[in-house]
Amino acid sequence: MVAHPSSRRRAIMFDHRKIGRELGLFDTDPLIGAGLPYWLPEGATVRHTLEEYIRTAERKAGYQHVYSPVLGKRELYDISGHWGHYRDDMFPPLDLGGEQVVLRPSLCPHHALIYRSRLHSYRELPFRLAELGGMYRSERSGVLGGLTRVRAIQLNDAHIFCTLDQVTQEARAALAMIRDAYAALGITASRYRLSLPGPGGKYVAAPEQWDRATALLTEVLDGLPYEAVEGEAAFYGPKIDVQVTDSVGRESTLSTVQVDFHQPEQFDLHYVGADGARHRPVMVHRSIIGSVERAVAHLIEQHGGAFPPWLAPHQVAIIPISGAEMPHAQDLARRCLDRGLRPRVVTPDGDSLGARIRESRLIPYQAVIGAREAADGQVALRLRDGRRLDPRPADQLLSRMEALVRSHRVELWD
Ligand SMILES: [Zn+2]
Numbered sequence: 001m002v003a004h005p006s007s008r009r010r011a012i013m014f015d016h017r018k019i020g021r022e023l024g025l026f027d028t029d030p031l032i033g034a035g036l037p038y039w040l041p042e043g044a045t046v047r048h049t050l051e052e053y054i055r056t057a058e059r060k061a062g063y064q065h066v067y068s069p070v071l072g073k074r075e076l077y078d079i080s081g082h083w084g085h086y087r088d089d090m091f092p093p094l095d096l097g098g099e100q101v102v103l104r105p106s107l108c109p110h111h112a113l114i115y116r117s118r119l120h121s122y123r124e125l126p127f128r129l130a131e132l133g134g135m136y137r138s139e140r141s142g143v144l145g146g147l148t149r150v151r152a153i154q155l156n157d158a159h160i161f162c163t164l165d166q167v168t169q170e171a172r173a174a175l176a177m178i179r180d181a182y183a184a185l186g187i188t189a190s191r192y193r194l195s196l197p198g199p200g201g202k203y204v205a206a207p208e209q210w211d212r213a214t215a216l217l218t219e220v221l222d223g224l225p226y227e228a229v230e231g232e233a234a235f236y237g238p239k240i241d242v243q244v245t246d247s248v249g250r251e252s253t254l255s256t257v258q259v260d261f262h263q264p265e266q267f268d269l270h271y272v273g274a275d276g277a278r279h280r281p282v283m284v285h286r287s288i289i290g291s292v293e294r295a296v297a298h299l300i301e302q303h304g305g306a307f308p309p310w311l312a313p314h315q316v317a318i319i320p321i322s323g324a325e326m327p328h329a330q331d332l333a334r335r336c337l338d339r340g341l342r343p344r345v346v347t348p349d350g351d352s353l354g355a356r357i358r359e360s361r362l363i364p365y366q367a368v369i370g371a372r373e374a375a376d377g378q379v380a381l382r383l384r385d386g387r388r389l390d391p392r393p394a395d396q397l398l399s400r401m402e403a404l405v406r407s408h409r410v411e412l413w414d
Contacts (some may be wrong), residue, residue, distance in 0.1 A: 014247035016300040017146035023305050023362070025296070025313075026147060033133055035144035035151035037293070042313035044300075045342065047292055049311050051132055053184065053408065057177060059236040063158055065131040068110035070134040074100040079266050080109040085202050091138045103136035103258035108260075108285060110266040111159040117282075120271040125281065126162035126170050132292070133157065147297035148252070160284040161269065167282050171240070171257045173218040174286040178242055178255045181230060181288050184408040185299060186308050190245040192224050193253075196238050198231025204262050213259040215236045218255070234285075236262040246301050254290040254298060259283075262364050306384060308410040309364040314344035315405065317360035321370040323348055328374040332367065332394060339402045357382070364412055367394075383412045 020026050049274030074093050077083040082105050093100035106207050111129050135153050143149050160170045197203040239258035245251050260283040270278040289295040320329040329345050336343035346356045366382040378391040
């Protein structure tokens with residue numbers, strides 16, 4: 001089937017691999033290997049900014065951050081069920097003097113052990129552990145490409161250990177965090193999917209637990225438009241997937257909320273209840289933006305490289321008309337840095353002013369510095385969308401930009 005020409009053109013225009021290379025965000029090298037992209041400085045800036053946004057939102061929502069290793073003994077994944085149900089997607093074990101170690105396919109087992117390492121009272125629940133950590137998937141080389149299908153994944157992950165009564169509230173709070181993040185990122189969810197098990201042996205058995213977990217998630221989705229789809233659940237439990245659609249209509253999952261009775265049992269997790277007895281917690285797995293790779297790929301395609309101001313690799317293009325204004329441009333750049341803004345001085349170097357403004361077209365704010373601006377300290381700001389503001393004192397503009405960036409809004413100005 002031949003794609004409609006306009007949709008094909010659109011696919012080329014918004015292909016994150018093409019834009020990612022043009023903007024110097026990420027790249028790959030055959031010597032590193034397929035499905036193992038590296039992040040260039042501007043891409044690393046976007047990623048770091050996104051990660052810090054997520055960590056801040058998690059801290060405000062009562063999550064505690066941990067770090068755990070990307071390797072674990074094979075036995076760990078025997079217990080969690082990954083080795084039995086998910087082995088085809090895992091890298092082969094490494095033999096270390098008779099001991100088998102594997103690259104982890106998920107962070108859940110490590111977090112279950114971190115929870116288990118301390119005694120927990122019911123008063124500490126919900127106990128929320130978060131980590132932006134690495135995991136690995138042995139994707140076939142034929143399907144690898146850009147940032148959407150990779151073998152090394154950085155996942156925005158969290159596990160909430162709580163009582164059965166707390167599950168719906170925690171899952172609802174996670175959906176609210178997802179909505180807030182999407183508003184800040186300028187992403188629209190195309191639909192909610194209740195992902196249920198399908199036929200076949202890739203799911204742990206325990207019909208009662210599946211029914212109970214499904215009932216809880218159905219309650220959470222009450223009032224939201226969603227579709228139940230069989231065959232999309234995790235091997236240990238059902239999940240809510242928040243679906244997004246890219247510029248050519250392909251759907252994928254960024255964010256998920258999952259209810260799991262299986263791993264708390266496998267790892268014999270417990271808390272001490274008000275009655276002084278041991279009780280089993282429930283594990284809620286949730287991810288706000290999913291993997292950093294897929295989230296950035298989606299953001300690139302969604303915005304065609306014109307990121308929201310707070311996320312843009314460079315936020316202010318400072319364009320001196322001639323070499324004479326360079327000291328003034330450098331001074332303005334220094335004042336941007338002092339306020340936590342990311343400036344880029346676009347030096348004359350023989351390029352025309354028009355060419356330099358075009359080159360900066362994806363940078364949210366552009367300040368052209370001529371002799372008059374250098375003399376009176378005023379700046380006539382251009383916005384990426386073509387608007388031009390009247391000349392104003394530089395400090396007044398910088399403090400407004402700083403406030404807009406800090407508020408994580410998608411709008412350029414108001
Ligand atoms: Zn998990």
